[in-house]
Amino acid sequence: MPETDVDVSTGAATGDGRDAGESFEPRITAFVCNWCTYTGADLAGTSRLPMASNVRIIRLPCTGRIDHLFVVKAFERGADGVIVSGCHPADCHYTAGNYHARRRFGVFRELLSFLGVDPLRLTFSWVSASEGAKWADVVNETVARVRELGPFDAYHRLADAPLPDGDPFAVVDGATRGSRETTGGATDAPAGGPGTPATGADGSAA
Numbered sequence: 001m002p003e004t005d006v007d008v009s010t011g012a013a014t015g016d017g018r019d020a021g022e023s024f025e026p027r028i029t030a031f032v033c034n035w036c037t038y039t040g041a042d043l044a045g046t047s048r049l050p051m052a053s054n055v056r057i058i059r060l061p062c063t064g065r066i067d068h069l070f071v072v073k074a075f076e077r078g079a080d081g082v083i084v085s086g087c088h089p090a091d092c093h094y095t096a097g098n099y100h101a102r103r104r105f106g107v108f109r110e111l112l113s114f115l116g117v118d119p120l121r122l123t124f125s126w127v128s129a130s131e132g133a134k135w136a137d138v139v140n141e142t143v144a145r146v147r148e149l150g151p152f153d154a155y156h157r158l159a160d161a162p163l164p165d166g167d168p169f170a171v172v173d174g175a176t177r178g179s180r181e182t183t184g185g186a187t188d189a190p191a192g193g194p195g196t197p198a199t200g201a202d203g204s205a206a
C-alpha cells in the first residue's frame, strides 16, 4: 500500500509541507447527521469535555446523504482521517438513512483499500444527541489512531507526480484545452480583447 512509504519516524517533510513525527497534527473531517451526532458534538462542547481540536465538522441532514465521494474528496483536499457518524440504528429521523449508510460504507471500505487509503483512516460510528461523552471518545480515539498512521500524503504524491512522456491523456487534455480556449474566446471574450476574435452570427469576424 502506498502509505507504507511514509516514514513517520524520520520527521521528514511530507508532500504537503507538514512535518511528520512529533509535530504532526492530524486533520480530521467529520461528516455527521444533523439530528443526532451534531447535537451530541454540541453537547460535548457545551459540557467542556476534554477533546482533541483536530476535527472539522460538516453537518448533513442524515448519514444517508453522505456520499462516499465526499470522503474521497476530503482525503483529496488534505484530510488525514475522516469520521462518519449519525443516529443509532432505528433512530434515523428519515427512517432508514443510517441503514443505507452502513451498507454503503461497508462496501466502501474495500474501495478505500483499492484507492490506497488505509481503511483505519475512516471511522464510522453511531452517536446520539445525548452521547456527548461518546463523541469525545470517538474524536480522541480517531485522532490518536491517525496520528500513529502519520500524515496522509499518498494522494498528493500521486496527483503531483508529472505525467509520463507520451501519456495519451496528456494529448487528449491538450486538445480539449485548445478547443475550450477557441470556444470560450468566441463566446465570452470581450470584443477586441485577447484570445480568439469573436465571430458574428454568420460566422464572419465581428
Ligand code: FES
Pocket (backbone or CB within 6 Å): 033, 034, 035, 036, 061, 062, 063, 064, 086, 087, 091, 092, 093, 094, 095, 097, 098
Ligand atoms: Fe441521523 Fe438519519 S437522521 S442518521
